[in-house]
Amino acid sequence: MGKYVTLKKSDFNEFIEKLSKIKPVVAPVAKGKKSFxxxxxxxxxxVALQYIPTIxxxxxxxxxxxxxxxxxxxxxxxxxxxxxxxxxxxxxxxxCDLAGxxxxxIVFTTKPKDINYIVxxxxxxIIGLECNNYCDEHASCAVMDNHLPNGGYDxxxxxxxxxxxxxxNTQIGDEIIKRIKLFQEAKKQDFQQLDDLRAAxxxxxxxxxxxxxxxxxxxxxxxxxxxxxxxxxxxxxxCGNCTxxxxxxxxxxxxxxxxxxxxTGARYRVWDSCQNENFAKVAGGESFREDRGSRQLHxxxxxxxxPVEKFSRYFCTGCGRxxxxxxxxxxxxxxxxxxxxxxx
Amino acid sequence: MKKVKVAFFDFTCCEGCQLQVANMGEMLLDVxxxxxxxxxxxxxxxxxxxxxxxxxxxxxxxSHAVERIKKIRKTAKVLIAYGSCAAxxxxxxxxNNFKLKEIREYVYQKDAKHFDTIPTHAVHQxxxxxxxxxGCPVYIPEFIQVLKAALSGLPYNVPDNAVCVExxxxxxxxxxxxxxxxxxxxxxxxxxxxxxxxxxxxxxxxGMVSNPAENGxxxxxxxxxxxxxxIENKMNMYNKSRELGExx
Numbered sequence: 001m002g003k004y005v006t007l008k009k010s011d012f013n014e015f016i017e018k019l020s021k022i023k024p025v026v027a028p029v030a031k032g033k034k035s036f037x038x039x040x041x042x043x044x045x046x047v048a049l050q051y052i053p054t055i056x057x058x059x060x061x062x063x064x065x066x067x068x069x070x071x072x073x074x075x076x077x078x079x080x081x082x083x084x085x086x087x088x089x090x091x092x093x094x095x096c097d098l099a100g101x102x103x104x105x106i107v108f109t110t111k112p113k114d115i116n117y118i119v120x121x122x123x124x125x126i127i128g129l130e131c132n133n134y135c136d137e138h139a140s141c142a143v144m145d146n147h148l149p150n151g152g153y154d155x156x157x158x159x160x161x162x163x164x165x166x167x168x169n170t171q172i173g174d175e176i177i178k179r180i181k182l183f184q185e186a187k188k189q190d191f192q193q194l195d196d197l198r199a200a201x202x203x204x205x206x207x208x209x210x211x212x213x214x215x216x217x218x219x220x221x222x223x224x225x226x227x228x229x230x231x232x233x234x235x236x237x238x239c240g241n242c243t244x245x246x247x248x249x250x251x252x253x254x255x256x257x258x259x260x261x262x263x264t265g266a267r268y269r270v271w272d273s274c275q276n277e278n279f280a281k282v283a284g285g286e287s288f289r290e291d292r293g294s295r296q297l298h299x300x301x302x303x304x305x306x307p308v309e310k311f312s313r314y315f316c317t318g319c320g321r322x323x324x325x326x327x328x329x330x331x332x333x334x335x336x337x338x339x340x341x342x343x344x
Numbered sequence: 345m346k347k348v349k350v351a352f353f354d355f356t357c358c359e360g361c362q363l364q365v366a367n368m369g370e371m372l373l374d375v376x377x378x379x380x381x382x383x384x385x386x387x388x389x390x391x392x393x394x395x396x397x398x399x400x401x402x403x404x405x406x407s408h409a410v411e412r413i414k415k416i417r418k419t420a421k422v423l424i425a426y427g428s429c430a431a432x433x434x435x436x437x438x439x440n441n442f443k444l445k446e447i448r449e450y451v452y453q454k455d456a457k458h459f460d461t462i463p464t465h466a467v468h469q470x471x472x473x474x475x476x477x478x479g480c481p482v483y484i485p486e487f488i489q490v491l492k493a494a495l496s497g498l499p500y501n502v503p504d505n506a507v508c509v510e511x512x513x514x515x516x517x518x519x520x521x522x523x524x525x526x527x528x529x530x531x532x533x534x535x536x537x538x539x540x541x542x543x544x545x546x547x548x549x550x551g552m553v554s555n556p557a558e559n560g561x562x563x564x565x566x567x568x569x570x571x572x573x574x575i576e577n578k579m580n581m582y583n584k585s586r587e588l589g590e591x592x
Contacts, residue, residue, distance in 0.1 A: 032517030055515045065513040237560040239508035239529050258492060260374040271513060276505040277555055292557065327508065327520070327529050328560045329567055
């Protein structure tokens with residue numbers, strides 16, 4: 001069962017303050033009217049404990065939007081690999097985003113291994129935070145089996161009535177508990193509260209679509225010629241929002257930038273998107289996925305089919321970000337239900 | 345490396361994009377190590393007919409300007425359309441909303457007959473252009489990119505994806521979520537969502553993406569209860585000249 005401790009809610013602010021003295025802490029903070037983003041915090045008041053998934057997932061700390069990977073000097077015929085990383089504690093990661101990080105870990109530790117990613121990941125401490133209820137109508141975490149914790153964290157916080165129940169999952173997590181000294185041993189009534197909460201959650205969180213977890217791959221595999229993609233083709237504006245906010249999209253482009261001395265420069269890795277007009281364009285001007293419907297089909301297949309074959313895992317976490325952010329209201333749950341309906 | 349001779353020219357514009365060069369700060373010193381400015385009306389009185397690179401600001405709005413830009417094209421090895429007016433026609437394109445005769449008389453009144461005028465054209469609609477730096481004003485990091493490409497003979501393509509892409513990476517709250525209309529979804533990226541990062545909307549100053557998905561855009565307008573006419577007006581503020589083909 002592992003080690004559990006509790007933290008009084010009244011001690012939460014002090015906890016974040018002390019935590020931020022160990023390493024810089026990033027946590028969800030409110031941004032504008034109804035958006036949230038992970039940003040650096042030094043006090044508990046800044047942290048939004050009740051938040052819907054942030055604009056960008058914590059992916060941005062694991063593979064930054066723009067990352068320098070080498071520096072070169074043409075005259076010297078010299079190039080130096082660069083590894084950018086920083087120590088951070090990420091507080092408040094929901095179970096959907098923990099699943100996203102686990103997916104990225106699998107991708108980047110599978111051969112060919114991505115050393116930059118692996119080193120950076122090891123500098124990040126992850127503190128999870130349980131959702132006691134649905135964040136909003138876009139989430140589909142239950143059908144993706146990500147509404148309950150499945151590991152992937154150092155510490156995991158669950159909000160109970162007057163305290164937080166904390167699962168200590170790693171040695172790094174244990175060291176934080178020992179160092180901050182605000183915690184109490186979890187008592188019988190705390191475990192009871194946790195059990196009650198999880199039981200209540202099992203009643204609240206039900207498959208959000210008209211197909212079960214196991215049926216999703218088959219549904220998409222057989223959907224290639226579906227009319228649903230034609231409808232989506234006429235609606236999608238290819239803004240790329242859906243892939244940029246996805247916790248498991250990891251496509252990138254590599255760009256060289258030379259300095260004004262025309263001798264030294266650097267190579268960067270930047271996020272790319274299969275939804276962009278030029279993504280599948282090749283020499284000669286041909287594009288493998290010219291229309292937006294085929295690009296969207298590709299995106300869905302990269303979540304519900306291809307990774308199952310390659311990594312035995314769905315790459316949709318159910319966070320709902322793609323539906324929430326879509327300019328054209330292309331909705332993941334509606335798309336799945338439309339495919340189910342068509343099949344019948 | 346031998347310094348490359350560069351001349352700045354302006355046509356119909358506010359010359360604000362050229363002013364951005366002066367705003368470059370310290371980087372300007374590095375740029376001046378590479379280029380020799382032989383003509384630049386805003387900062388010097390010398391003129392020259394001997395240059396390698398012509399950086400052209402402004403749109404082409406008179407037949408006199410047509411002759412002048414053709415001459416510049418003949419002399420320059422490389423021509424850079426600089427700023428929205430040169431790249432896409434820009435604000436001046438609003439003239440094309442009216443009948444030429446009427447707008448000419450409205451502006452110049454009784455002296456109209458002395459002022460020759462043609463519909464507003466982007467530079468590439470009149471002469472071939474090698475590089476384009478859109479923007480009102482230009483985004484200096486992009487201008488540096490283009491300058492580097494031009495000096496090393498490499499192509500530079502203005503991104504053909506929406507400003508939304510960069511805006512998301514900058515983690516801005518969506519303007520549509522704030523209840524404000526923004527032209528980000530149809531405007532070409534490359535400015536690092538400069539305006540939205542600073543709390544403003546996107547006005548579409550960089551020109552439209554090549555494939556803007558008309559139906560999808562209409563859905564977005566419907567969802568946010570925005571009329572087609574209203575958004576067209578917004579788009580035409582910078583993009584009216586797109587309707588013209590090449591100047592015959």
